Amino acid sequence: MPQITVTEHLLLHQKESPMATGKFTRLLNELILSAKIITREVNKAGLVDVLGFTGEINVQGEQVRKLDEYANSILIHRMERAGVLCAMASEENADLIDIPPTFPKGNYILIVDPLDGSSNIDVNINVGTIFSIYRRPDDNDHSCADLSDVLRKGSEQVAAGYFLYGTSTMMVYTTGKGVHGFTLDPGVGEFLLSHPDIMTPPRGNVYSVNESYWNYWDEPTQQAIMAMKTPQPHRRKPCSARYVGSLVADFHRNLLTGGVFFYPKDSLDPKKPHGKLRYLCEAAPLAFICEQAGGMATDGEKRILDIEPQTLHERVPLFIGSRDDMLDTMHILNPEATD
Ligand code: AHM
Numbered sequence: 001m002p003q004i005t006v007t008e009h010l011l012l013h014q015k016e017s018p019m020a021t022g023k024f025t026r027l028l029n030e031l032i033l034s035a036k037i038i039t040r041e042v043n044k045a046g047l048v049d050v051l052g053f054t055g056e057i058n059v060q061g062e063q064v065r066k067l068d069e070y071a072n073s074i075l076i077h078r079m080e081r082a083g084v085l086c087a088m089a090s091e092e093n094a095d096l097i098d099i100p101p102t103f104p105k106g107n108y109i110l111i112v113d114p115l116d117g118s119s120n121i122d123v124n125i126n127v128g129t130i131f132s133i134y135r136r137p138d139d140n141d142h143s144c145a146d147l148s149d150v151l152r153k154g155s156e157q158v159a160a161g162y163f164l165y166g167t168s169t170m171m172v173y174t175t176g177k178g179v180h181g182f183t184l185d186p187g188v189g190e191f192l193l194s195h196p197d198i199m200t201p202p203r204g205n206v207y208s209v210n211e212s213y214w215n216y217w218d219e220p221t222q223q224a225i226m227a228m229k230t231p232q233p234h235r236r237k238p239c240s241a242r243y244v245g246s247l248v249a250d251f252h253r254n255l256l257t258g259g260v261f262f263y264p265k266d267s268l269d270p271k272k273p274h275g276k277l278r279y280l281c282e283a284a285p286l287a288f289i290c291e292q293a294g295g296m297a298t299d300g301e302k303r304i305l306d307i308e309p310q311t312l313h314e315r316v317p318l319f320i321g322s323r324d325d326m327l328d329t330m331h332i333l334n335p336e337a338t339d
């Protein structure tokens with residue numbers, strides 16, 4: 001395979017996309033640079049004193065670890081100066097991050113989960129950065145965006161992707177024209193095209209869910225998971241259970257090899273009535289990627305990309321993965337809607 005860098009790929013494909021501009025390329029290039037810097041820190045996390053808790057609690061009431069803060073600050077620092085954004089939102093910040101008046105603005109809105117799966121950092125397990133990009137409809141409006149510009153359906157995203165800090169660092173992204181994966185060659189410092197036109201298998205042999213919540217789930221959810229463990233006409237053996245606990249890592253494995261990931265609502269646990277995952281920075285971008293790769297994503301009732309979020313940190317149940325496995329799952333969760 002010829003060695004195509006992510007920048008070359010972007011430029012080649014820019015022509016195909018009516019919304020693609022030099023500013024969009026700049027935005028992705030800044031994200032890529034941020035991810036390289038985060039990679040460097042993640043890779044030495046076991047060596048230097050960046051591990052452990054900072055003692056602060058983030059807006060979700062969770063304890064913030066140092067590397068989350070670092071990734072968040074790198075992304076904000078680079079992106080607010082890039083001249084391409086009118087607003088930014090992060091899992092780590094309660095409110096919209098306005099672009100300071102001293103910096104030029106653009107029309108893009110960036111939403112990030114700076115370091116997803118951060119509870120895995122101190123045991124050297126894969127973590128990732130998830131990003132979602134929207135564009136403000138009015139090209140001539142250069143003011144800061146407000147919340148109504150950001151609370152948009154996932155189907156309005158112009159791009160989405162993630163960086164997976166794994167055995168290698170990978171970037172996977174879509175602009176609505178397929179899904180492409182790049183692997184960071186640390187020797188040359190470039191992301192090289194390694195997975196062009198990713199299509200997820202229509203069926204997989206894996207289900208990923210934190211089954212310790214079984215007793216909190218309603219009956220249809222339990223049945224959907226039981227079906228994955230039970231031989232079916234199309235599958236003689238039960239599916240294998242695989243759960244890293246880093247959404248990006250679980251999603252990425254299933255994207256490449258087929259399978260489903262579930263984070264249902266906990267019907268009997270008042271702490272998580274909508275599950276744990278956030279619509280804007282986790283569910284919507286991964287749903288965009290999954291659909292572009294031929295898969296499906298729902299909250300159990302609705303297509304994820306059709307949901308209109310009401311708040312910045314809204315949580316949503318997530319069922320996502322291979323198309324035929326998802327169709328079976330949706331039929332169990334919601335038989336009337338799928339008959
Ligand atoms: P985080 O963004 O604070 O790291 O939390 C989200 C993570 C996901 O990566 C993962 O799928 C999920 O939390 C695991 O949660 P649980 O421990 O409840 O299974």
Ligand code: MG
Pocket residue numbers: 091113115116117247282
């Ligand atoms: Mg996360």
